[in-house]
Amino acid sequence: xxxxxxxxxxxxxxxxxxxxxxxxxxxxxxxxxxxxxxxxxxxxxxxxxxxxxxxxxxxxxxxxxxxxxxxxxxxxxxxxxxxxxxxxxxxxxxxxxxxxxxxxxxxxxxxxxxxxxxxxxxxxxxxxxxxxxxxxxxxxxxxxxxxxxxxxxxxxxxxxxxxxxxxxxxxxxxxxxxxxxxxxxxxxxxxxxxxxxxxxxxxxxxxxxxxxxxxxxxxxxxxxxxxxxxxxxxxxxxxxxxxxxxxxxxxxxxxxxxxxxxxxxxxxxxxxxxxxxxxxxxxxxxxxxxxxxxxxxxxxxxxxxxxxxxxxxxxxxxxxxxxxxxxxxxxxxxxxxxxxxxxxxxxxxxxxxxxxxxxx
Amino acid sequence: xxxxxxxxxxxxxxxxxxxxxxxxxxxxxxxxxxxxxxxxxxxxxxxxxxxxxxxxxxxxxxxxxxxxxxxxxxxxxxxxxxxxxxxxxxxxxxxxxxxxxxxxxxxxxxxxxxxxxxxxxxxxxxxxxxxxxxxxxxxxxxxxxxxxxxxxxxxxxxxxxxxxxxxxxxxxxxxxxxxxxxxxxxxxxxxxxxxxxxxxxxxxxxxxxxxxxxxxxxxxxxxxxxxxxxxxxxxxxxxxxxxxxxxxxxxxxxxxxxxxxxxxxxxxxxxxxxxxxxxxxxxxxxxxxxxxxxxxxxxxxxxxxxxxxxxxxxxxxxxxxxxxxxxxxxxxxxxxxxxxxxxxxxxxxxxxxxxxxxxx
Numbered sequence: 001x002x003x004x005x006x007x008x009x010x011x012x013x014x015x016x017x018x019x020x021x022x023x024x025x026x027x028x029x030x031x032x033x034x035x036x037x038x039x040x041x042x043x044x045x046x047x048x049x050x051x052x053x054x055x056x057x058x059x060x061x062x063x064x065x066x067x068x069x070x071x072x073x074x075x076x077x078x079x080x081x082x083x084x085x086x087x088x089x090x091x092x093x094x095x096x097x098x099x100x101x102x103x104x105x106x107x108x109x110x111x112x113x114x115x116x117x118x119x120x121x122x123x124x125x126x127x128x129x130x131x132x133x134x135x136x137x138x139x140x141x142x143x144x145x146x147x148x149x150x151x152x153x154x155x156x157x158x159x160x161x162x163x164x165x166x167x168x169x170x171x172x173x174x175x176x177x178x179x180x181x182x183x184x185x186x187x188x189x190x191x192x193x194x195x196x197x198x199x200x201x202x203x204x205x206x207x208x209x210x211x212x213x214x215x216x217x218x219x220x221x222x223x224x225x226x227x228x229x230x231x232x233x234x235x236x237x238x239x240x241x242x243x244x245x246x247x248x249x250x251x252x253x254x255x256x257x258x259x260x261x262x263x264x265x266x267x268x269x270x271x272x273x274x275x276x277x278x279x280x281x282x283x284x285x286x287x288x289x290x291x292x293x294x295x296x297x298x299x300x301x302x303x304x305x306x307x308x309x310x311x312x313x314x315x316x317x318x319x320x321x322x323x324x325x326x327x328x329x330x331x332x333x334x335x336x337x338x339x340x341x342x343x344x345x346x347x348x349x350x351x352x353x354x355x356x357x358x359x360x
Numbered sequence: 361x362x363x364x365x366x367x368x369x370x371x372x373x374x375x376x377x378x379x380x381x382x383x384x385x386x387x388x389x390x391x392x393x394x395x396x397x398x399x400x401x402x403x404x405x406x407x408x409x410x411x412x413x414x415x416x417x418x419x420x421x422x423x424x425x426x427x428x429x430x431x432x433x434x435x436x437x438x439x440x441x442x443x444x445x446x447x448x449x450x451x452x453x454x455x456x457x458x459x460x461x462x463x464x465x466x467x468x469x470x471x472x473x474x475x476x477x478x479x480x481x482x483x484x485x486x487x488x489x490x491x492x493x494x495x496x497x498x499x500x501x502x503x504x505x506x507x508x509x510x511x512x513x514x515x516x517x518x519x520x521x522x523x524x525x526x527x528x529x530x531x532x533x534x535x536x537x538x539x540x541x542x543x544x545x546x547x548x549x550x551x552x553x554x555x556x557x558x559x560x561x562x563x564x565x566x567x568x569x570x571x572x573x574x575x576x577x578x579x580x581x582x583x584x585x586x587x588x589x590x591x592x593x594x595x596x597x598x599x600x601x602x603x604x605x606x607x608x609x610x611x612x613x614x615x616x617x618x619x620x621x622x623x624x625x626x627x628x629x630x631x632x633x634x635x636x637x638x639x640x641x642x643x644x645x646x647x648x649x650x651x652x653x654x655x656x657x658x659x660x661x662x663x664x665x666x667x668x669x670x671x672x673x674x675x676x677x678x679x680x681x682x683x684x685x686x687x688x689x690x691x692x693x694x695x696x697x698x699x700x701x702x703x704x705x706x707x708x709x710x711x712x713x714x715x716x717x718x719x720x
Contacts (some may be wrong), residue, residue, distance in 0.1 A: 002384060003386070005384075005385055010385040010388065011385065012387075013384065018382045018384065019382060020381070020382075021381065021382045022378045022379060022382020022602075023379065024373065025370040025373055026363070026370075027365065028370065029367075030674070031681065057419055058418065058420050058423070058556070058557055058600070059423070059580065060420055060580075061597075062579070062580055062596075062597045063418070064417070066579055066580045092442075097577050097578065097582075099577060119524075161628075189409045189598055189601075195385065195599055195601055195602040197534045197557045197601075197602065206578075216577070217577065219422070219454045219457040219458070220419065220422055220454075220581075231510055236367065236422075237420035237421070237423070238370065238547070238549055238556045240555065240556055240598075240600045240602075241370060241556055241557075242381050242382075242555040243557060243600055243602060243603070303606065304666075314390070320387050320390065322389075324539050
């Protein structure tokens with residue numbers, strides 16, 4: 001069996017996606033590319049449940065998060081950064097690097113951001129220009145209730161809602177228009193079942209109005225350049241074609257499968273993972289009601305060398321999982337189950353974890 | 361014959377590079393990736409003739425140019441932008457978007473920037489913090505004498521030298537350390553014979569000193585993040601793995617072939633192209649002494665529909681060349697001959713151009 005890559009992205013890719021990823025180069029300013037980008041845009045709109053604009057940047061998910069920030073904000077703008085982990089902290093750092101006046105709302109690691117608590121933080125303060133939310137933080141494998149959070153924000157405030165949906169979109173329910181989200185960032189190597197290299201940004205009408213006022217500097221991530229070029233079926237800058245070939249195929253397959261089935265598949269695999277973890281006597285890092293559909297975090301039992309277990313699984317059992325980041329190094333393991341993930345992948349992963357622990 | 365893609369990047373890729381580009385995903389924070397990035401970094405240093413730092417961003421060449429600007433400059437810094445075409449203009453636009461005080465030095469399209477003329481522009485003005493140079497502008501297929509320009513700048517000024525070498529590096533002589541260049545940007549899909557998706561930035565010691573003073577905002581392109589992570593053999597953000605697989609193989613092949621041979625090959629193919637163009641009765645757009653080693657521009661003869669010829673070559677003869685950009689739309693054709701380019705590719709391209717013209 002080839003490596004069973006069960007980190008929270010990049011995900012393993014099925015043979016047909018890999019095959020097109022290795023396809024020949026084409027002119028990114030020609031008619032064939034126009035067909036591809038038009039189809040990708042339509043399919044991504046369907047999967048993100050939006051009729052708003054969607055653009056593809058050549059970048060990681062962090063590049064897409066930077067795109068979300070710099071196009072609608074100005075230095076000095078008051079921003080509430082709601083963080084449930086490493087990636088939420090990063091979103092706030094990013095806004096701060098560009099001069100936003102960032103207020104940090106941070107939960108205990110393993111907790112979600114509860115709408116009522118965030119509501120109090122909004123009521124107690126002067127109005128915010130934008131609120132930064134993480135849909136799913138892979139660092140803790142916790143998923144926020146984004147529908148409830150965004151409904152609460154709309155009831156309390158006129159703030160723009162900027163969402164890091166890098167590791168949630170395509171794997172967990174996300175209805176951009178219905179929930180009134182303004183800038184939503186995701187990336188090709190997560191639930192989308194493609195190689196890394198393409199960031200995705202969805203832009204609401206309200207975000208475009210904010211763009212007109214925004215003075216944060218931008219060039220490579222300037223969405224007006226993406227809009228202008230998409231009108232002629234082109235990218236503003238040479239895109240990561242190989243990644244795009246795979247993403248184009250995969251998006252079409254997801255649309256053909258149907259969003260409901262795609263999401264049910266992710267939810268099933270998440271449940272299978274949690275049950276497997278408990279079956280071998282391990283404890284989940286967070287409560288099941290906030291557990292992610294795309295990645296699962298497990299507590300490393302006392303006395304076990306978490307990092308050695310990862311190396312043993314990788315080097316001896318051909319299964320690769322992730323450890324913790326920052327304060328959680330050595331304290332948790334993380335199993336990714338987004339994108340291409342068959343039930344056998346999870347069974348194999350849980351069996352390898354059990355085996356590695358028995359030998360420890 | 362598959363499509364003979366003779367645009368100035370992306371370039372066609374040989375079968376072995378395409379094969380690895382379609383290879384399986386790996387953990388970008390694991391030991392295998394460390395091996396890859398360490399080897400790529402060493403090989404890129406060899407090919408760029410530098411012992412300074414080299415980093416790989418997931419972006420196009422424009423992203424690498426943005427990296428060059430935002431890491432060493434501050435808003436209000438006086439910058440001289442020396443432009444010989446579209447990409448030189450873009451470099452200046454980019455610095456301006458981030459608040460630099462940009463003075464524009466622009467040549468007539470088809471001309472190179474002559475060191476003596478640029479010298480006068482430097483002497484006539486207050487000191488510049490940085491000078492932006494294009495090594496090779498694919499929009500006009502003109503190559504600057506970067507060795508002479510940089511020697512002149514060092515004699516006249518303490519300015520940082522920021523170079524767009526996106527379409528020159530790996531195809532034409534470029535000695536970063538010997539010429540004292542501070543930030544040099546290039547990209548995977550040009551002479552490097554890989555897919556698009558990876559930007560490259562070379563950073564001098566003097567550039568690192570400037571980094572300490574720089575206040576332009578940055579996060580995704582912040583070189584300090586790249587430096588910190590490279591120390592542990594990782595990228596700061598998930599990289600375009602597929603592109604990296606191909607680039608890694610290709611860089612190793614170029615080092616094995618030897619830089620001298622690689623450059624001679626490019627220069628031979630450029631000469632072959634120019635001779636072919638003249639043989640079929642067409643005129644080159646620029647003087648041969650400033651002609652590029654990586655792309656050749658041809659005047660569209662009076663009365664010929666330049667755009668129709670491109671479509672005919674592509675749709676009927678399986679050869680794709682580029683037209684002009686901006687003021688040169690319909691006025692020139694451009695033939696790329698960087699990266700993987702065999703003598704037969706050029707013969708086939710010239711024959712197709714002749715055939716398309718005969719039918720016009």
